[in-house]
Structures are given as structure tokens and as C-alpha cells.
Amino acid sequence: DTEVTQTPKHLVMGMTNKKSLKCEQHMGHRAMYWYKQKAKKPPELMFVYSYEKLSINESVPSRFSPECPNSSLLNLHLHALQPEDSALYLCASSQDIAGGTDTQYFGPGTRLTVL
């Protein structure tokens, strides 16, 4: 099974709402990632978790709060977002090998619209 699942597929929220994005993988991967992708742009790394600990935070605003409850799950909690945060949010996972670089498997993404 090389699948990464993400829910919901689409999300529309107001600027005062609190919502969460969920990501799940059952490949035994110990590294999990959140990316943000704007239209016609490449994915931008937001966060990396390695063995359920936050390893990389690419200076992401605090209105985005990641959480890794266990080795299979990754959440992204959203609060007080801005319209410019509207984007496709992609989750990925990989083996946590020495050096960290390995093939990343991506989920289908959550299309987020902030009104």
C-alpha cells in the first residue's frame, strides 16, 4: 500500500473559523510533510515531522499549527486564516533514512478556500 490519504478533499472556511486537515499513511514511514501549493506554482515545504517530532518549520505563521499524534497520522490545525492562505495543501510521507532524503509519497491534497 503506497497510499497517503487526506481529508477533507475540499474545505471552505471563514477567517474566524477553526478547522483541521488530516493526513494518514500506513506504509510505516516515519517522516511526514505538509506542503502548500498555490496555482501554477511548485509545492512549498511548510513542516516536516521525523519520528513524530517536528524537525523542520519553514517559518510558517502561527495560524498554521501541525500535530503528529502517532506515526501514521498528521494534522494541520488552521485558525484565523487569511484569504491569501487559499491553496492546495499536500501531505507527503517518506522513509526516515539517514540523511533524510528519500522518495516522498504525496496525498491528493485538500483544496482550501478562505473567505
Next chain:
Amino acid sequence: AQSVTQPDIHITVSEGASLELRCNYSYGATPYLFWYVQSPGQGLQLLLKYFSGDTLVQGIKGFEAEFKRSQSSFNLRKPSVHWSDAAEYFCAVGGPLTGGFKTIFGAGTRLFVKA
């Protein structure tokens, strides 16, 4: 600095024609190189990767890529394009010099296939 350049923003080819997508990288050592494909509104799917060994790499869906160290290139090829190949293609580089977990993506090349 580590970087990836995809010189072509978009390419149009006829169905059945051959395809070559260009990718040039800047990396201070032997890089880990990837090609991903993304259909509209979807996540990224790995086509192929190069870590070491044979410089001609075979991937899924009939794609191949050749690592040329002297030219700092990793071009993607397919001998006969199908209409279903229309998508966005991203070249990416990773490795210890990018911080391990960080994969640097090129800007992408949009492939259009005409009948």
C-alpha cells in the same frame, strides 16, 4: 545554493510524438534527483528517481530520464506521448546539502497534448 531550473514553462506535443522535458540543477555534490507528475487538482506522483548507479533511469508510464553530470541535467523523455500524459511535471533535487528532508522543486513544465 541548491536549485532546479526547468526552462520550459509549457510544451505542446502531438499525440504519438516523442517528448523531452528539460531539467538543470545546481548542487554541490551528487544529487538525488526526482521527476514528479501532477494532474490538475491532484497530488504529485513519482515518475522516477536517481540516487546513484546507472545514469539512465526507467520510470512508470513509459518515462525515462538520463542523469548527465557534465551538463548538470536530468531530462525526462518519453518515446510516444499519450493524451493522458497532459499534466504538470516537476523536477526536484534533494540530498544532504538541501538539509536532507528538504526537496527543492523546479517551477514545473505544463505539458499539453494535441490530437
